[in-house]
Amino acid sequence: MNSRVRALFGRVFRNTGYLLTGKGATAALALGSTAIAVRALGLEEYGILLLINAFTSSCSVSTRFQSWQPLLQYGGTAFKRADKSGFQTLLRHCAVLDGLGAVVALAVAVIFSQVLGQALGWNATAYGHMPLWYLTVVLFMNAGSAIGVMRLTNRYELSVLGDTVAGFVRFLGCIVGFFLHWSLIGFLALWYASFVASFVLDGLIALWVLAHTDGLKGFRLVNVPWLSPIQGLWRFTFSVSVDQALSRLASRLTVLIVGVVLGPQSAAIYNVTWQISDGMARPAQMMTPALYPELVALRDKRDWASIRQVTNRILQALGAFSFVVIVAAALVGPWLLHVLLTVPWSGTRTLLLLMTTTAILDLWDVPLEPILVSLNRAHQLLFGRMATMCFSLPLLYVFATLWGMTGAGVATLLSELGIFLSRLGPYLLMNRHRNFQNSQEDTLHPSLAKERNGD
Incomplete structure (x- = not known):
């Protein structure tokens, strides 16, 4: 094994360790949140919470562009050469994909919620219009371009922070909700807040990484091209x-x-x-x-x-x-x-x-x-x-x-x-x-x- 391959394996195993640590912490926090939420809400209402969240997550996942992959696939050369214009145009392109996927997910969620609402356990008589406002959480479920920035710059230890923070928000919120006797609406708001916290944190970390990367500082979103002209980009993303x-x-x-x-x-x-x-x-x-x-x-x-x-x-x-x-x-x-x-x-x-x-x-x-x-x-x-x-x-x-x-x-x-x-x-x-x-x-x-x- 040559020195380049040995160094590669060192980075791969180190970064895999970061990902496993983050996933493990998130899974442990999720188990704790589930145990507390079931005791606070009862099994039936927790089941409704779970179904509502599973429905919105499915809408997000099924319409999501894997924007981190085109960023790594086409942005590596521009990034290593400090080609600010090319890399930032591609990054904006990936951000557009995230936004487009979120808007489509919201439309799909609104349409199908009218059909599946009764089947999944919620209804306007019992819960008002609670699920409709919760559906907007799909706008904060995908930070693919931000994750791509962290992976491209080899900052895997930062890429797991968003999910981990979301787990902590839910776990601590469930403890508070248990003692304050929150209703189902309160726990839905807590789940909503955890997604927003993860989304905002991932975005801020990505901007911080760009600001501290030589040759790529000064990222902006106005008066610049939004779509990248790279050949094959759309076919690859699709x-x-x-x-x-x-x-x-x-x-x-x-x-x-x-x-x-x-x-x-x-x-x-x-x-x-x-x-x-x-x-x-x-x-x-x-x-x-x-x-x-x-x-x-x-x-x-x-x-x-x-x-x-x-x-x-x-x-x-x-x-x-x-x-x-x-x-x-x-x-x-x-x-x-x-x-x-x-x-x-x-x-x-x-x-x-x-x-x-x-x-x-x-x-x-x-x-x-x-x-x-x-x-x-x-x-x-x-x-x-x-x-x-x-x-x-x-x-x-x-x-x-x-x-x-x-x-x-x-x-x-x-x-x-x-x-x-x-x-x-x-x-x-x-x-x-x-x-x-x-x-x-x-x-x-x-x-x-x-x-x-x-x-």
Whole structure:
């Protein structure tokens, strides 16, 4: 392993540690907030709070542009060269994407809330127009461009502060609400405030980072171009955003299909089993956002040898980690499922091993997806996911009908196998060429393209 690759792994593991620490703190605070809120509101009203928040979050996620990815994909060269004009135009472009996604999310939330309001447990007679004002929280749910600035400048320790602060606001607010006997409206206001706090903090940190970065000071939002002319930017943004939206949609539809075919109890077992399996693989999956900017930097340097070396090293490490996950799932998983859902151990081990294998296949995307995205193959990832969804959802319905929970587990495994092959195939084809020929030419910033042509 050469010195450049060793330094890269050092940064990746350090930044992954920051992300895991932030996620862990946020998860712990969320558990504490849930316990207190349930005791303050009662299970029924807390359930309404949860459904309202889940609905608004789904509207935000499904219409969100992954603006941090185009910022890293196209902004690295301009950033490293202190090209203030080019980088700041791209940053404003990404901010426009965040704003556009938020406005669309609000429109979607307002429209669908009129249809789904009664089904999700709220109504004007009991709660007035409370959910309507809460829907505006979608305007503060996405700070993708700010997160992109922190990741591009290698300030991952700052990128987790927004979510952590939101967790603290909710936790401390729940304690106050418990002693002051807040109603459901009070807790909704608390959840709203936590999103606003996270959004504002992320924005302020991003501006602070820009102000303290040599050559990029003086960022402004007036009398300047808003949209970047970089070729391929819109196609790239559309591909990565729709791919992520379909991924989240598929996970929700999968649980829904299992519930329709096998009933709500089976849907709960299936969903929690997947959460256990995915949770065991989560530490390694957190490498993806830390790895992506490093691969973009290697691409800009045309260091194909290091890209191959990084990929091989990560796949070797994932092989060992996968074995540990399988053993842990077999030994601990059934007991954990029994504790959470009070279901018998018998009959759960097969499903758990199937779902764990599925999570491991998803885990092996850790190096492949960021490599393909950095080499401008995001559209292939999207086509692969769309094709897989076309066969996997009907297959899940058929297999669950024929073989119950085991059939659902097999169908889920086959679906993830399709996703994995749709990533592995393009990578192997590119890897046949010494320099990943024609894989990234249209991703480049114009200044880098001129340099390569000798201008």
